Amino acid sequence: MSINLFFRQTGKPKIPQYNTLNIQLKGYDFAVLENYQKLVHKIAEGMDVEVEDGWAVPPQHLKVQRFKPESTIVDTEYTMTVYERNVQVIHLPSTVGSILFEVLQTALPEGVSMTVHEHKEEHEETRYIPDAELLELKSQLEELRGPNVKKK
Amino acid sequence: MIGCLDVDVGFRCADRCLLFAEPLKKKKRIDPAILKQREERKKKRLEKQIRRLERNAKQLKPIDELEVPLELVDGKKERMREAAVITPAVEEERALLTKDWTRYKRKQHLKDMQMIDRLMFAQQKALDELRQESEELYQAAIQINPTLLPFTVRGPVKTPPIKGYDSPDGEYTDVSKKCVVNNHWTGVVNPCLQVYESNCTEEQNM
Numbered sequence A: 001m002s003i004n005l006f007f008r009q010t011g012k013p014k015i016p017q018y019n020t021l022n023i024q025l026k027g028y029d030f031a032v033l034e035n036y037q038k039l040v041h042k043i044a045e046g047m048d049v050e051v052e053d054g055w056a057v058p059p060q061h062l063k064v065q066r067f068k069p070e071s072t073i074v075d076t077e078y079t080m081t082v083y084e085r086n087v088q089v090i091h092l093p094s095t096v097g098s099i100l101f102e103v104l105q106t107a108l109p110e111g112v113s114m115t116v117h118e119h120k121e122e123h124e125e126t127r128y129i130p131d132a133e134l135l136e137l138k139s140q141l142e143e144l145r146g147p148n149v150k151k152k
Numbered sequence B: 001m002i003g004c005l006d007v008d009v010g011f012r013c014a015d016r017c018l019l020f021a022e023p024l025k026k027k028k029r030i031d032p033a034i035l036k037q038r039e040e041r042k043k044k045r046l047e048k049q050i051r052r053l054e055r056n057a058k059q060l061k062p063i064d065e066l067e068v069p070l071e072l073v074d075g076k077k078e079r080m081r082e083a084a085v086i087t088p089a090v091e092e093e094r095a096l097l098t099k100d101w102t103r104y105k106r107k108q109h110l111k112d113m114q115m116i117d118r119l120m121f122a123q124q125k126a127l128d129e130l131r132q133e134s135e136e137l138y139q140a141a142i143q144i145n146p147t148l149l150p151f152t153v154r155g156p157v158k159t160p161p162i163k164g165y166d167s168p169d170g171e172y173t174d175v176s177k178k179c180v181v182n183n184h185w186t187g188v189v190n191p192c193l194q195v196y197e198s199n200c201t202e203e204q205n206m
Helices: A003-010 A030-046 A094-106 A121-125 A132-145 B032-055 B070-074 B088-133 B135-141
Strands: A021-027 A050-067 A074-090 A112-118 B002-004 B017-019 B151-154 B170-174 B198-200
Touching: A021 A030, A030 A050, A030 A074, A030 A094, A030 A112, A030 B088, A094 A112, A094 B088, A132 B032, B088 B135
Parallel strands: none
Antiparallel strands: A021 A074, A021 A112, A050 A074, A050 B170, A112 B151, B002 B017, B170 B198
């Protein structure tokens, strides 16, 4: 596990690093999903990859309707929930990254899918409850800033 | 109170109106500079309020599977039992079992890490050899692949795909609750007020 450090000293210039990455895990069974999140964290730590954060996002409830053939009459209807967990890694070198993604892919349990993407601000915002008052004030500000100045 | 006798647009209403109250005040010409000042002040006040609200800690959305269901919370009194008495023999057996399990898991983890180490070692060796061969290729090899991210991979499925399966028509509808915080001043929070429905195509979903 310390081989990485040893060889990194000899290499120059440095190996390029990815931006902050989100490993997004989605699955239908949250017990399996949480266990896999733990495994992702363990593997990343074992590879000397900095794990910054790990969080959960409220699940997505899907109403699935199956239609009778060649019609829109509902045959069966059921609800499925898609649970989500995220692991954030920073300062991931490109060489380590390739191995990490392959190892995580081989360790994927049944019914779990993994998406790796860069962390953007909207990902952070979806975790929080939007503030109705704040949105109202912001829209008022937009009105004021508009070209037509309305007098009350 | 002013009553209008004439409904003609374009004529000033004041000419045709019966005045029941005091005479109409004349519209004062306010300086545009003062107008601007008022607008600026309003803007600043709004911005200050926005900043104050943003400074307060934002609330994280509640996660359904991590919340204790209300039925359990309500029925706590009925369901609570006293802890069972554990004899020392049973306790020791449990401790030994836990140790066996930790030993097994540790070996498993060690094997995994050794495999990863072999992979990284082999990769490093290959990169070193490549560097000796040509510096350009080495530089190109360690670059980040821009087409790689974002990528999605799915785990295995329990049964292999059924041959000649005719997938039925259907629709996925997202019925997750949408959360909105309501009242700030009284501290009352009404998360997940509305039910949000939208039709998504099958491709957009998992």
